[in-house]
Amino acid sequence: MRNTIEHAPFRSPLLPTLRLMLAAVAAMLAALLLAPAHAQLRIEITGVGSNQFPVAVASFQRDAQVPEPVDAIIRANLQRSGLFRLVDPGAAPIAENTAISHGEWKGRGADALVVGSITRLADGRFDLRFRLWDTVKQVQLDAASYVTAPAELRLNAHRISDRIYEKLTGERGVFATRIAYVVALGRNSFELQIADADGGNAQTALRSREPIMSPAWSPDGTQLAYVSFETGKPVVYVHALATGQRRAMANFRGSNSAPAWSPDGKLLAVALTTSGLTQIYVIDAERPSTPRRLTSSTAIDTEPVWSPDARFIYFTSDRGGGPQIYRMAPDGSGVQRVTFNGDYAVSPRISPDGKTLAYVARRSGRFQVQTLDLATGAELTITDTVLDESPSFAPNGRLILYATEINGRGILASASTDARVRTRLSGPSGDVREPTWGPFIK
């Protein structure tokens, strides 16, 4: 439950400075955090730009024991975004209704200040409030209050982080979104996990003795489609996260894989082998249906993914020899080749604005995430790792989450789409792989 106290005008006086900084640093990572709880992912950042925006996040005033360190979560989010430099706020808590001396904070080097309070209500919930000041212009940029159950304090800390990020950068934050990924804990132990975008609050949605691959979020963020080998062969399931209810949506003779949701959530594109070759089909996402075949090549066609405007399905095909990225209309017509540079291009993903293709290219034996500007054809290698797989755009398009391997162990990593900022994140054990970034949730 959220209630906005006041709204500052959207155009922040900090924006011009920030724009420059953004150009220099680029935006970064959603912040996959160094989470305290068990089995969480650990993060390392490399290549953070030096020109960061200075912000102080004061300790929130609290009148009771609070189960989540809300202010610390906000600080960690902003820091891991790569865009901010945290200024020491001192130990004293500062509530959102405390009068502050802008000059003093400006003097300490903070161009923005976050203050807040957490009050325990009689029914056990908390009233969480925050205020964001621009200490240079001496104006309030944002403020809000949330009446929240204890279990939602962490989520609301992410929501506040998103508001701060948006006010200071002009772009939507992704701290309150979630990621899904697969952890291989042993030869007979696989888990599909869901975590906050910072890697915290990791929960296991599916545990299996057989491999799991290719998780894909439904557009509303409530379901995952994925491939599970639990019956001894690849079958596509759709899994409602809140209830754990699962349905085998593609369980045809041969292999069933590569699920991809249409932007309206009504269809799934899948790769099936009923013809003897891996080809792309479309099925109903809500009930078992007869597959409609989209590709009819004499080669491998797989890894379909819809463009956000639903005008194209991008896919991987080796009809020209080696695998390359192609696209077609959703009815299978008008196939065009999209990648031409190099002899191995796989795993296409389209940015939320539809303008950029990310994919994995093999060049000189290195498998690296590339971006391709679909309008200009400009290409960029955005990672410094060499065994990259499974790129996935953050819903604001700023970052690409992907899987790679360091010292023989699978980890997750992210890179900003301008290749300036990179992070690596690894769990306490096991191979982490197949990451996919969930959508914005209302």
Add this chain to the structure above:
Amino acid sequence: MTLFRPTRLTSVAAAGAAALFLAACASTPLEEKKPAPVVEKPAAAPTPAPAQPDPRAVARVDTTPKAIDPLTDPNSPLAKRSVFFDFDQFTVKPEFTPTVEAHGRFLVANKNRRIVIEGNADERGSREYNLALGQKRAEAVKSRLTLLGVTDGQIEAVSFGEERPRATGHDEKAWAENRRADIVYR
């Protein structure tokens, strides 16, 4: 051969069941325990009454191998269940022809037997593309068997891609081991 997977255990169990069946047709199996003999024994008992040894009797001793289930006989060509492929290749190499033909003959002669051919790929590159490459290897073996007269209904070609590596190393030796199709009896 590793036995960590239910599908393999299933195939071993199936092979075991086949062993019992075939052994029953042949001679004294070591492991077979029939629950019924208590009832049947009286009927068999009367023949040799108060024993008067026949000086002309000849007891037969046989040291040659008993008839063995070809699926569990380690010396049978059917004991070989894997077909290996070269990098980026999907044709069954001549050295694996005897293996494929042996399974083909067995399946043609045993129309009730079914197999799954599990294709595999090495770890490099996209998991989904590797799944498709593994499928292509499985299909290559399937089409050879089909040419030998095995019916389509006896074979399902599936892929494990790079998800179930037999060799877990990260070098050419491990990769070669993982570019493979396995014949698994159901």
